Amino acid sequence: ETGVTQSPTHLIKTRGQQVTLRCSSQSGHNTVSWYQQALGQGPQFIFQYYREEENGRGNFPPRFSGLQFPNYSSELNVNALELDDSALYLCASSSQTGQETQYFGPGTRLLVL
Amino acid sequence: AQSVTQLGSHVSVSEGALVLLRCNYSSSVPPYLFWYVQYPNQGLQLLLKYTTGATLVKGINGFEAEFKKSETSFHLTKPSAHMSDAAEYFCAVSNYGQNFVFGPGTRLSVLP
Numbered sequence: 001e002t003g004v005t006q007s008p009t010h011l012i013k014t015r016g017q018q019v020t021l022r023c024s025s026q027s028g029h030n031t032v033s034w035y036q037q038a039l040g041q042g043p044q045f046i047f048q049y050y051r052e053e054e055n056g057r058g059n060f061p062p063r064f065s066g067l068q069f070p071n072y073s074s075e076l077n078v079n080a081l082e083l084d085d086s087a088l089y090l091c092a093s094s095s096q097t098g099q100e101t102q103y104f105g106p107g108t109r110l111l112v113l
Numbered sequence: 114a115q116s117v118t119q120l121g122s123h124v125s126v127s128e129g130a131l132v133l134l135r136c137n138y139s140s141s142v143p144p145y146l147f148w149y150v151q152y153p154n155q156g157l158q159l160l161l162k163y164t165t166g167a168t169l170v171k172g173i174n175g176f177e178a179e180f181k182k183s184e185t186s187f188h189l190t191k192p193s194a195h196m197s198d199a200a201e202y203f204c205a206v207s208n209y210g211q212n213f214v215f216g217p218g219t220r221l222s223v224l225p
Contacts, residue, residue: 004156033213035213035215040218041217041218042203042215042216042217042218043157043203043213044215045212045214048212056212090156090157092157092213101147101159101162102159102213103159104149104156104157104158105156106155106156107155107156
């Protein structure tokens with residue numbers, strides 16, 4: 001059984017640029033959630049995708065967008081990067097069968113200069 | 114709306130001592146409750162979860178937590194701390210497995 005994987009592990013961008021982060025869900029999971037974890041804080045929910053449709057969104061602006069593919073992998077896109085977007089971005093997968101547990105990937109650390 | 118508070122951003126214990134990390138939640142529906150651990154530069158690893166049934170939940174690495182509805186608490190305990198337990202611990206609440214809300218975390222230090 002393959003766990004949740006994320007790429008890249010680290011990324012440096014400059015303000016105003018765009019970035020795409022990728023996530024492969026755990027085998028058998030059809031739901032992917034994305035979180036932003038700023039330094040010294042808990043993860044904040046960005047959005048969730050279930051069977052290629054957005055299935056809930058946290059308090060993040062529209063420049064944070066996502067996709068889920070037929071194989072349930074997912075992308076997080078962030079446009080017009082701001083300095084405050086510097087954080088660890090975590091992807092978690094789960095299965096929509098009730099009593100779901102979210103299994104997390106190792107994260108992508110984004111630094112915006 | 115759901116929320117989680119974790120009392121104490123930093124807890125220090127001696128090796129072999131009791132570990133107690135506090136978590137209180139608020140939820141408008143019966144909650145699912147989780148504890149995750151995060152080691153430096155890594156993602157989150159599930160320690161244990163409560164969904165329904167027995168209120169005392171046992172997890173990995175000797176940790177356990179008790180769901181107390183009347184106190185809206187889900188405190189994490191371990192009888193004897195080990196150096197390898199030093200990490201950041203997050204409590205989370207969700208409604209039936211969706212819309213996870215995490216607390217701010219508690220950093221556990223274990224002193225020799």
